[in-house]
Amino acid sequence: MEIPYNEELRPDTGLYNAKLGIWLFLASEVMLFGGLFSAYIMLRLSDPNWASYGQDALNVPLATLNTTVLITSSITMVMSWVSLKLNDVKKYKLYMGLTLLCSFGFLIIKYIEYSSKFSHGLFPSTNNFLAVYFVLTGLHMLHVIGGIVVNGYFFGPGLKMWNTEPERFTNRIEVAGLYWHFVDLVWIFLFPALYLL
Amino acid sequence: MTDTHHKESFWRKYIFSIDHKVIGIQYGIMSLLFLLLGFGLMLVMRWQLAYPDQPLPLLGWRLSPDMYNSFGAMHGTIMIFLGVVPVITGAFGNYLVPLQVGACDMAFPKLNMASFWCYFVGGIVMLSGFLLPGGAASSGWTSYPPLSVVATTGQTVWLIGMVFLITSSLLGSSNIIVTIVQLRAPGLTWMRLPFFIWAQFVTAFLLLLAFPPLEAAAIFQLMDRLAGTSFFMPSGLIVGGAATDWAGGGSPLLWQHLFWFLAHPEVYVLILPALGTVGEIIANNTRRPLWGYKSLVYSVIFLGFMSFIVWAHHMFLTGMGQTMSMFFSVTTMIISVPSVVILSCLFISLWGGSIRFNTPMLFALSFLPMFGLGGLTGLPLGLPLSDIALHDTYYVISHFHYVVAPGTIFAIFAGIYYWFPKVTGKKLNEVLGKTHFLFSFIFMNGIFFPMLIQGLAGVSRRLADGGQSYAHAQHVIHYNEFMSMSAWLLGLAQLPFILNIILTLIKKKDKVADPNPWNSTTLEWACPSPPIGHGNFEKEPVVYRGPYEYSVPGHKTDFSPQSEKLGEK
Amino acid sequence: MSNDMNHHIKVYRNVFLGLLVLTGFTVGASYIHFDALWLGVALGLAIAFAKGYLVAANFMHLNNEKSFMYLTLAISVVFFLVLFFMPTLWHNDLLKSPKHIPLQNGEVYNDIDHSDNHGGHH
Numbered sequence: 001m002e003i004p005y006n007e008e009l010r011p012d013t014g015l016y017n018a019k020l021g022i023w024l025f026l027a028s029e030v031m032l033f034g035g036l037f038s039a040y041i042m043l044r045l046s047d048p049n050w051a052s053y054g055q056d057a058l059n060v061p062l063a064t065l066n067t068t069v070l071i072t073s074s075i076t077m078v079m080s081w082v083s084l085k086l087n088d089v090k091k092y093k094l095y096m097g098l099t100l101l102c103s104f105g106f107l108i109i110k111y112i113e114y115s116s117k118f119s120h121g122l123f124p125s126t127n128n129f130l131a132v133y134f135v136l137t138g139l140h141m142l143h144v145i146g147g148i149v150v151n152g153y154f155f156g157p158g159l160k161m162w163n164t165e166p167e168r169f170t171n172r173i174e175v176a177g178l179y180w181h182f183v184d185l186v187w188i189f190l191f192p193a194l195y196l197l
Numbered sequence: 198m199t200d201t202h203h204k205e206s207f208w209r210k211y212i213f214s215i216d217h218k219v220i221g222i223q224y225g226i227m228s229l230l231f232l233l234l235g236f237g238l239m240l241v242m243r244w245q246l247a248y249p250d251q252p253l254p255l256l257g258w259r260l261s262p263d264m265y266n267s268f269g270a271m272h273g274t275i276m277i278f279l280g281v282v283p284v285i286t287g288a289f290g291n292y293l294v295p296l297q298v299g300a301c302d303m304a305f306p307k308l309n310m311a312s313f314w315c316y317f318v319g320g321i322v323m324l325s326g327f328l329l330p331g332g333a334a335s336s337g338w339t340s341y342p343p344l345s346v347v348a349t350t351g352q353t354v355w356l357i358g359m360v361f362l363i364t365s366s367l368l369g370s371s372n373i374i375v376t377i378v379q380l381r382a383p384g385l386t387w388m389r390l391p392f393f394i395w396a397q398f399v400t401a402f403l404l405l406l407a408f409p410p411l412e413a414a415a416i417f418q419l420m421d422r423l424a425g426t427s428f429f430m431p432s433g434l435i436v437g438g439a440a441t442d443w444a445g446g447g448s449p450l451l452w453q454h455l456f457w458f459l460a461h462p463e464v465y466v467l468i469l470p471a472l473g474t475v476g477e478i479i480a481n482n483t484r485r486p487l488w489g490y491k492s493l494v495y496s497v498i499f500l501g502f503m504s505f506i507v508w509a510h511h512m513f514l515t516g517m518g519q520t521m522s523m524f525f526s527v528t529t530m531i532i533s534v535p536s537v538v539i540l541s542c543l544f545i546s547l548w549g550g551s552i553r554f555n556t557p558m559l560f561a562l563s564f565l566p567m568f569g570l571g572g573l574t575g576l577p578l579g580l581p582l583s584d585i586a587l588h589d590t591y592y593v594i595s596h597f598h599y600v601v602a603p604g605t606i607f608a609i610f611a612g613i614y615y616w617f618p619k620v621t622g623k624k625l626n627e628v629l630g631k632t633h634f635l636f637s638f639i640f641m642n643g644i645f646f647p648m649l650i651q652g653l654a655g656v657s658r659r660l661a662d663g664g665q666s667y668a669h670a671q672h673v674i675h676y677n678e679f680m681s682m683s684a685w686l687l688g689l690a691q692l693p694f695i696l697n698i699i700l701t702l703i704k705k706k707d708k709v710a711d712p713n714p715w716n717s718t719t720l721e722w723a724c725p726s727p728p729i730g731h732g733n734f735e736k737e738p739v740v741y742r743g744p745y746e747y748s749v750p751g752h753k754t755d756f757s758p759q760s761e762k763l764g765e766k
Numbered sequence: 767m768s769n770d771m772n773h774h775i776k777v778y779r780n781v782f783l784g785l786l787v788l789t790g791f792t793v794g795a796s797y798i799h800f801d802a803l804w805l806g807v808a809l810g811l812a813i814a815f816a817k818g819y820l821v822a823a824n825f826m827h828l829n830n831e832k833s834f835m836y837l838t839l840a841i842s843v844v845f846f847l848v849l850f851f852m853p854t855l856w857h858n859d860l861l862k863s864p865k866h867i868p869l870q871n872g873e874v875y876n877d878i879d880h881s882d883n884h885g886g887h888h
Contacts, residue, residue: 013834017380020374020375023839029409037850038454038849042454043451124424125444128426189818
């Protein structure tokens with residue numbers, strides 16, 4: 001038994017299964033972050049003490065650096081897919097490796113940020129701004145870790161599918177890329193919402 | 198197709214199976230057991246309501262008010278999240294959606310397996326609360342903070358279990374959508390889909406988009422409980438006479454918004470597939486097409502959409518302001534329109550049909566007035582003015598139980614009787630089935646109708662003594678004993694059902710069993726019963742016609758299966 | 767095929783540069799002091815949406831996708847907005863009581879919102 005439309009497109013919808021699947025997953029992720037942002041707005045609007053919670057104490061230069069790192073990982077991710085389209089596995093490995101490197105870099109910078117907060121005695125329980133900050137960035141970080149697991153698999157053991165079903169493997173990278181760009185997209189909104197506004 | 202029959206290990210075949218049929222059956226068994234457990238909790242609670250503070254017969258212990266709360270919270274949680282939804286989307290959805298669209302399996306078989314095991318783990322984690330000091334979660338199935346944040350550890354496992362269940366339904370629902378969109382058999386266009394598939398399709402979207410905000414809320418509440426944040430904790434909170442450690446500044450209403458943003462669509466998750474099931478059975482047993490197929494489809498889509506913007510009608514009592522109240526009562530009135538359209542279509546479908554009164558049809562027929570009663574009692578709750586009087590009374594309990602218990606659960610029974618021959622190749626016994634139906638119908642109403650009367654008299658819900666200490670409850674309090682008797686008899690009325698399943702399963706299969714015993718037209722009956730191995734159909738089905746071509750003039754039988762070529766007669 | 771891809775690569779590079787520039791704008795804009803808070807928020811969000819558009823349209827190929835996908839995403843965006851604006855609805859009750867309600871004893875009930883009592887328009 002073979003499930004149809006795993007690699008080829010279904011003529012009337014123009015899609016392969018995994019692509020539709022990942023977009024549905026991303027739609028639900030939109031709702032997840034919708035809930036998180038909604039909570040942020042509601043807490044901020046209803047709390048008269050919000051201004052005293054030290055939002056401007058966040059490290060903007062470090063976060064800007066992190067934004068750049070994540071945007072870079074997005075372009076390398078899309079380039080790794082392009083390389084597969086051009087049948088160039090070597091370049092694919094290069095770009096995928098860079099993507100992984102950037103994602104680890106993001107985590108390290110995040111670690112520096114978190115630990116400096118903790119060392120100043122700033123915890124999620126301190127006030128609601130920090131609670132929002134830690135939960136939103138923490139959940140985003142979990143998504144980054146999830147992306148590292150997936151991309152790491154395709155960088156290492158998952159690559160052997162390229163030899164047997166190159167078309168399907170390219171699709172997998174496209175799907176992994178969609179997820180990764182979404183993680184980037186979330187950060188694009190988190191960054192100004194938490195650090196700047 | 199030879200590779201479908203190769204030998205699989207026991208574990209792969211029955212436990213960690215990736216075959217949608219096995220997963221559907223796993224879902225079915227687990228969720229029916231959970232339904233029984235949730236029902237059992239209620240039977241104990243009914244003793245406490247009928248005879249407050251008297252020791253339970255046989256067991257000998259008293260149900261303390263704390264345990265009553267815990268049983269109540271777990272009854273709701275188990276029934277909704279572990280019972281009804283998994284039966285109707287997990288079991289029915291998994292087993293029937295691929296068959297009805299003519300697919301060999303779900304689009305992502307491994308994710309499907311993961312979905313079941315997330316559900317399994319989530320259920321076990323939630324139940325483990327009963328073993329913890331302080332007992333299982335006791336803040337209601339709605340888990341309103343701040344009460345739930347200061348509650349015992351049972352609430353923490355409730356939240357962790359909930360995260361697993363959300364993951365499970367996410368995997369399951371995206372799978373169902375992709376299967377319906379991508380794996381439809383050739384010729385099965387959108388407007389040839391059975392109504393059941395449409396209902397599952399919309400339901401899957403509801404699960405997909407409504408659950409994530411609750412996941413966010415569950416994470417917030419976990420943080421409040423474990424990391425001491427105050428997302429839901431207001432400033433200056435005093436518990437048990439002492440100030441609390443929370444920094445404050447949070448909003449308990451935020452939880453209610455995020456919770457009901459899920460939980461209202463969840464109501465439609467409970468009811469839409471039930472409507473789909475009933476639609477299939479009514480078309481089959483009246484031997485005529487469903488009346489107004491297109492309006493049914495558009496109504497279901499509209500219903501699904503509207504269900505996302507009515508959630509705050511659960512919150513009129515919170516004083517959220519007139520703008521919000523007005524907006525949400527208007528949308529609530531609007532959403533009743535498509536519900537009425539669907540119910541009317543199903544009623545009109547009966548008109549002039551030569552109805553076969555078999556067990557599935559009896560359950561489906563009784564679903565209509567029961568769901569109607571549940572829906573109509575909901576109207577006063579959709580208007581802020583009457584809701585304020587009724588909201589905290591037994592009226593609400595009666596209202597939503599009429600929707601879900603004699604509503605959805607009757608549809609589930611109908612579905613089980615109807616599709617049992619598909620799953621096993623053997624029909625359930627009609628005499629036992631009709632006995633089961635008759636007594637279930639009587640006792641169901643025996644439980645829930647008096648609640649309407651009590652509720653209109655103003656008896657509060659959630660009281661461990663059933664309202665005994667209130668003067669205004671005195672003239673209706675005696676119904677408690679009657680309702681409890683009905684509940685226990687309803688329990689007895691399930692014995693024929695259980696017996697029926699066991700007896701039928703051990704019965705030898707007929708050698709010449711008809712793969713299509715109900716003479717149905719939809720695709721799931723175009724493959725052998727039970728369907729062959731992993732792959733279902735002997736050859737890929739092709740669809741030539743709409744789903745409900747019954748009694749077509751000039752056709753030699755009174756049904757024209759979807760996969761039958763146009764010229765054939 | 768490869769020509770097509772070369773074009774893609776060019777687009778991706780431009781998008782990447784655009785994103786970097788816009789990130790600079792966001793950070794820069796946050797140092798400008800606006801008289802009204804909403805102006806700063808609106809500007810910040812506008813830049814974020816521009817960046818989001820660049821990523822979604824190009825990296826995620828949304829500028830050339832199938833209609834079913836647009837439909838799915840449109841639904842989730844609608845519900846996302848519902849979630850998003852729910853809190854603002856909640857805090858700005860549009861149906862305030864009318865400002866001048868004559869009371870029985872001839873007094874005029876002036877304002878329901880006591881925060882405005884200290885006079886003046888702001």
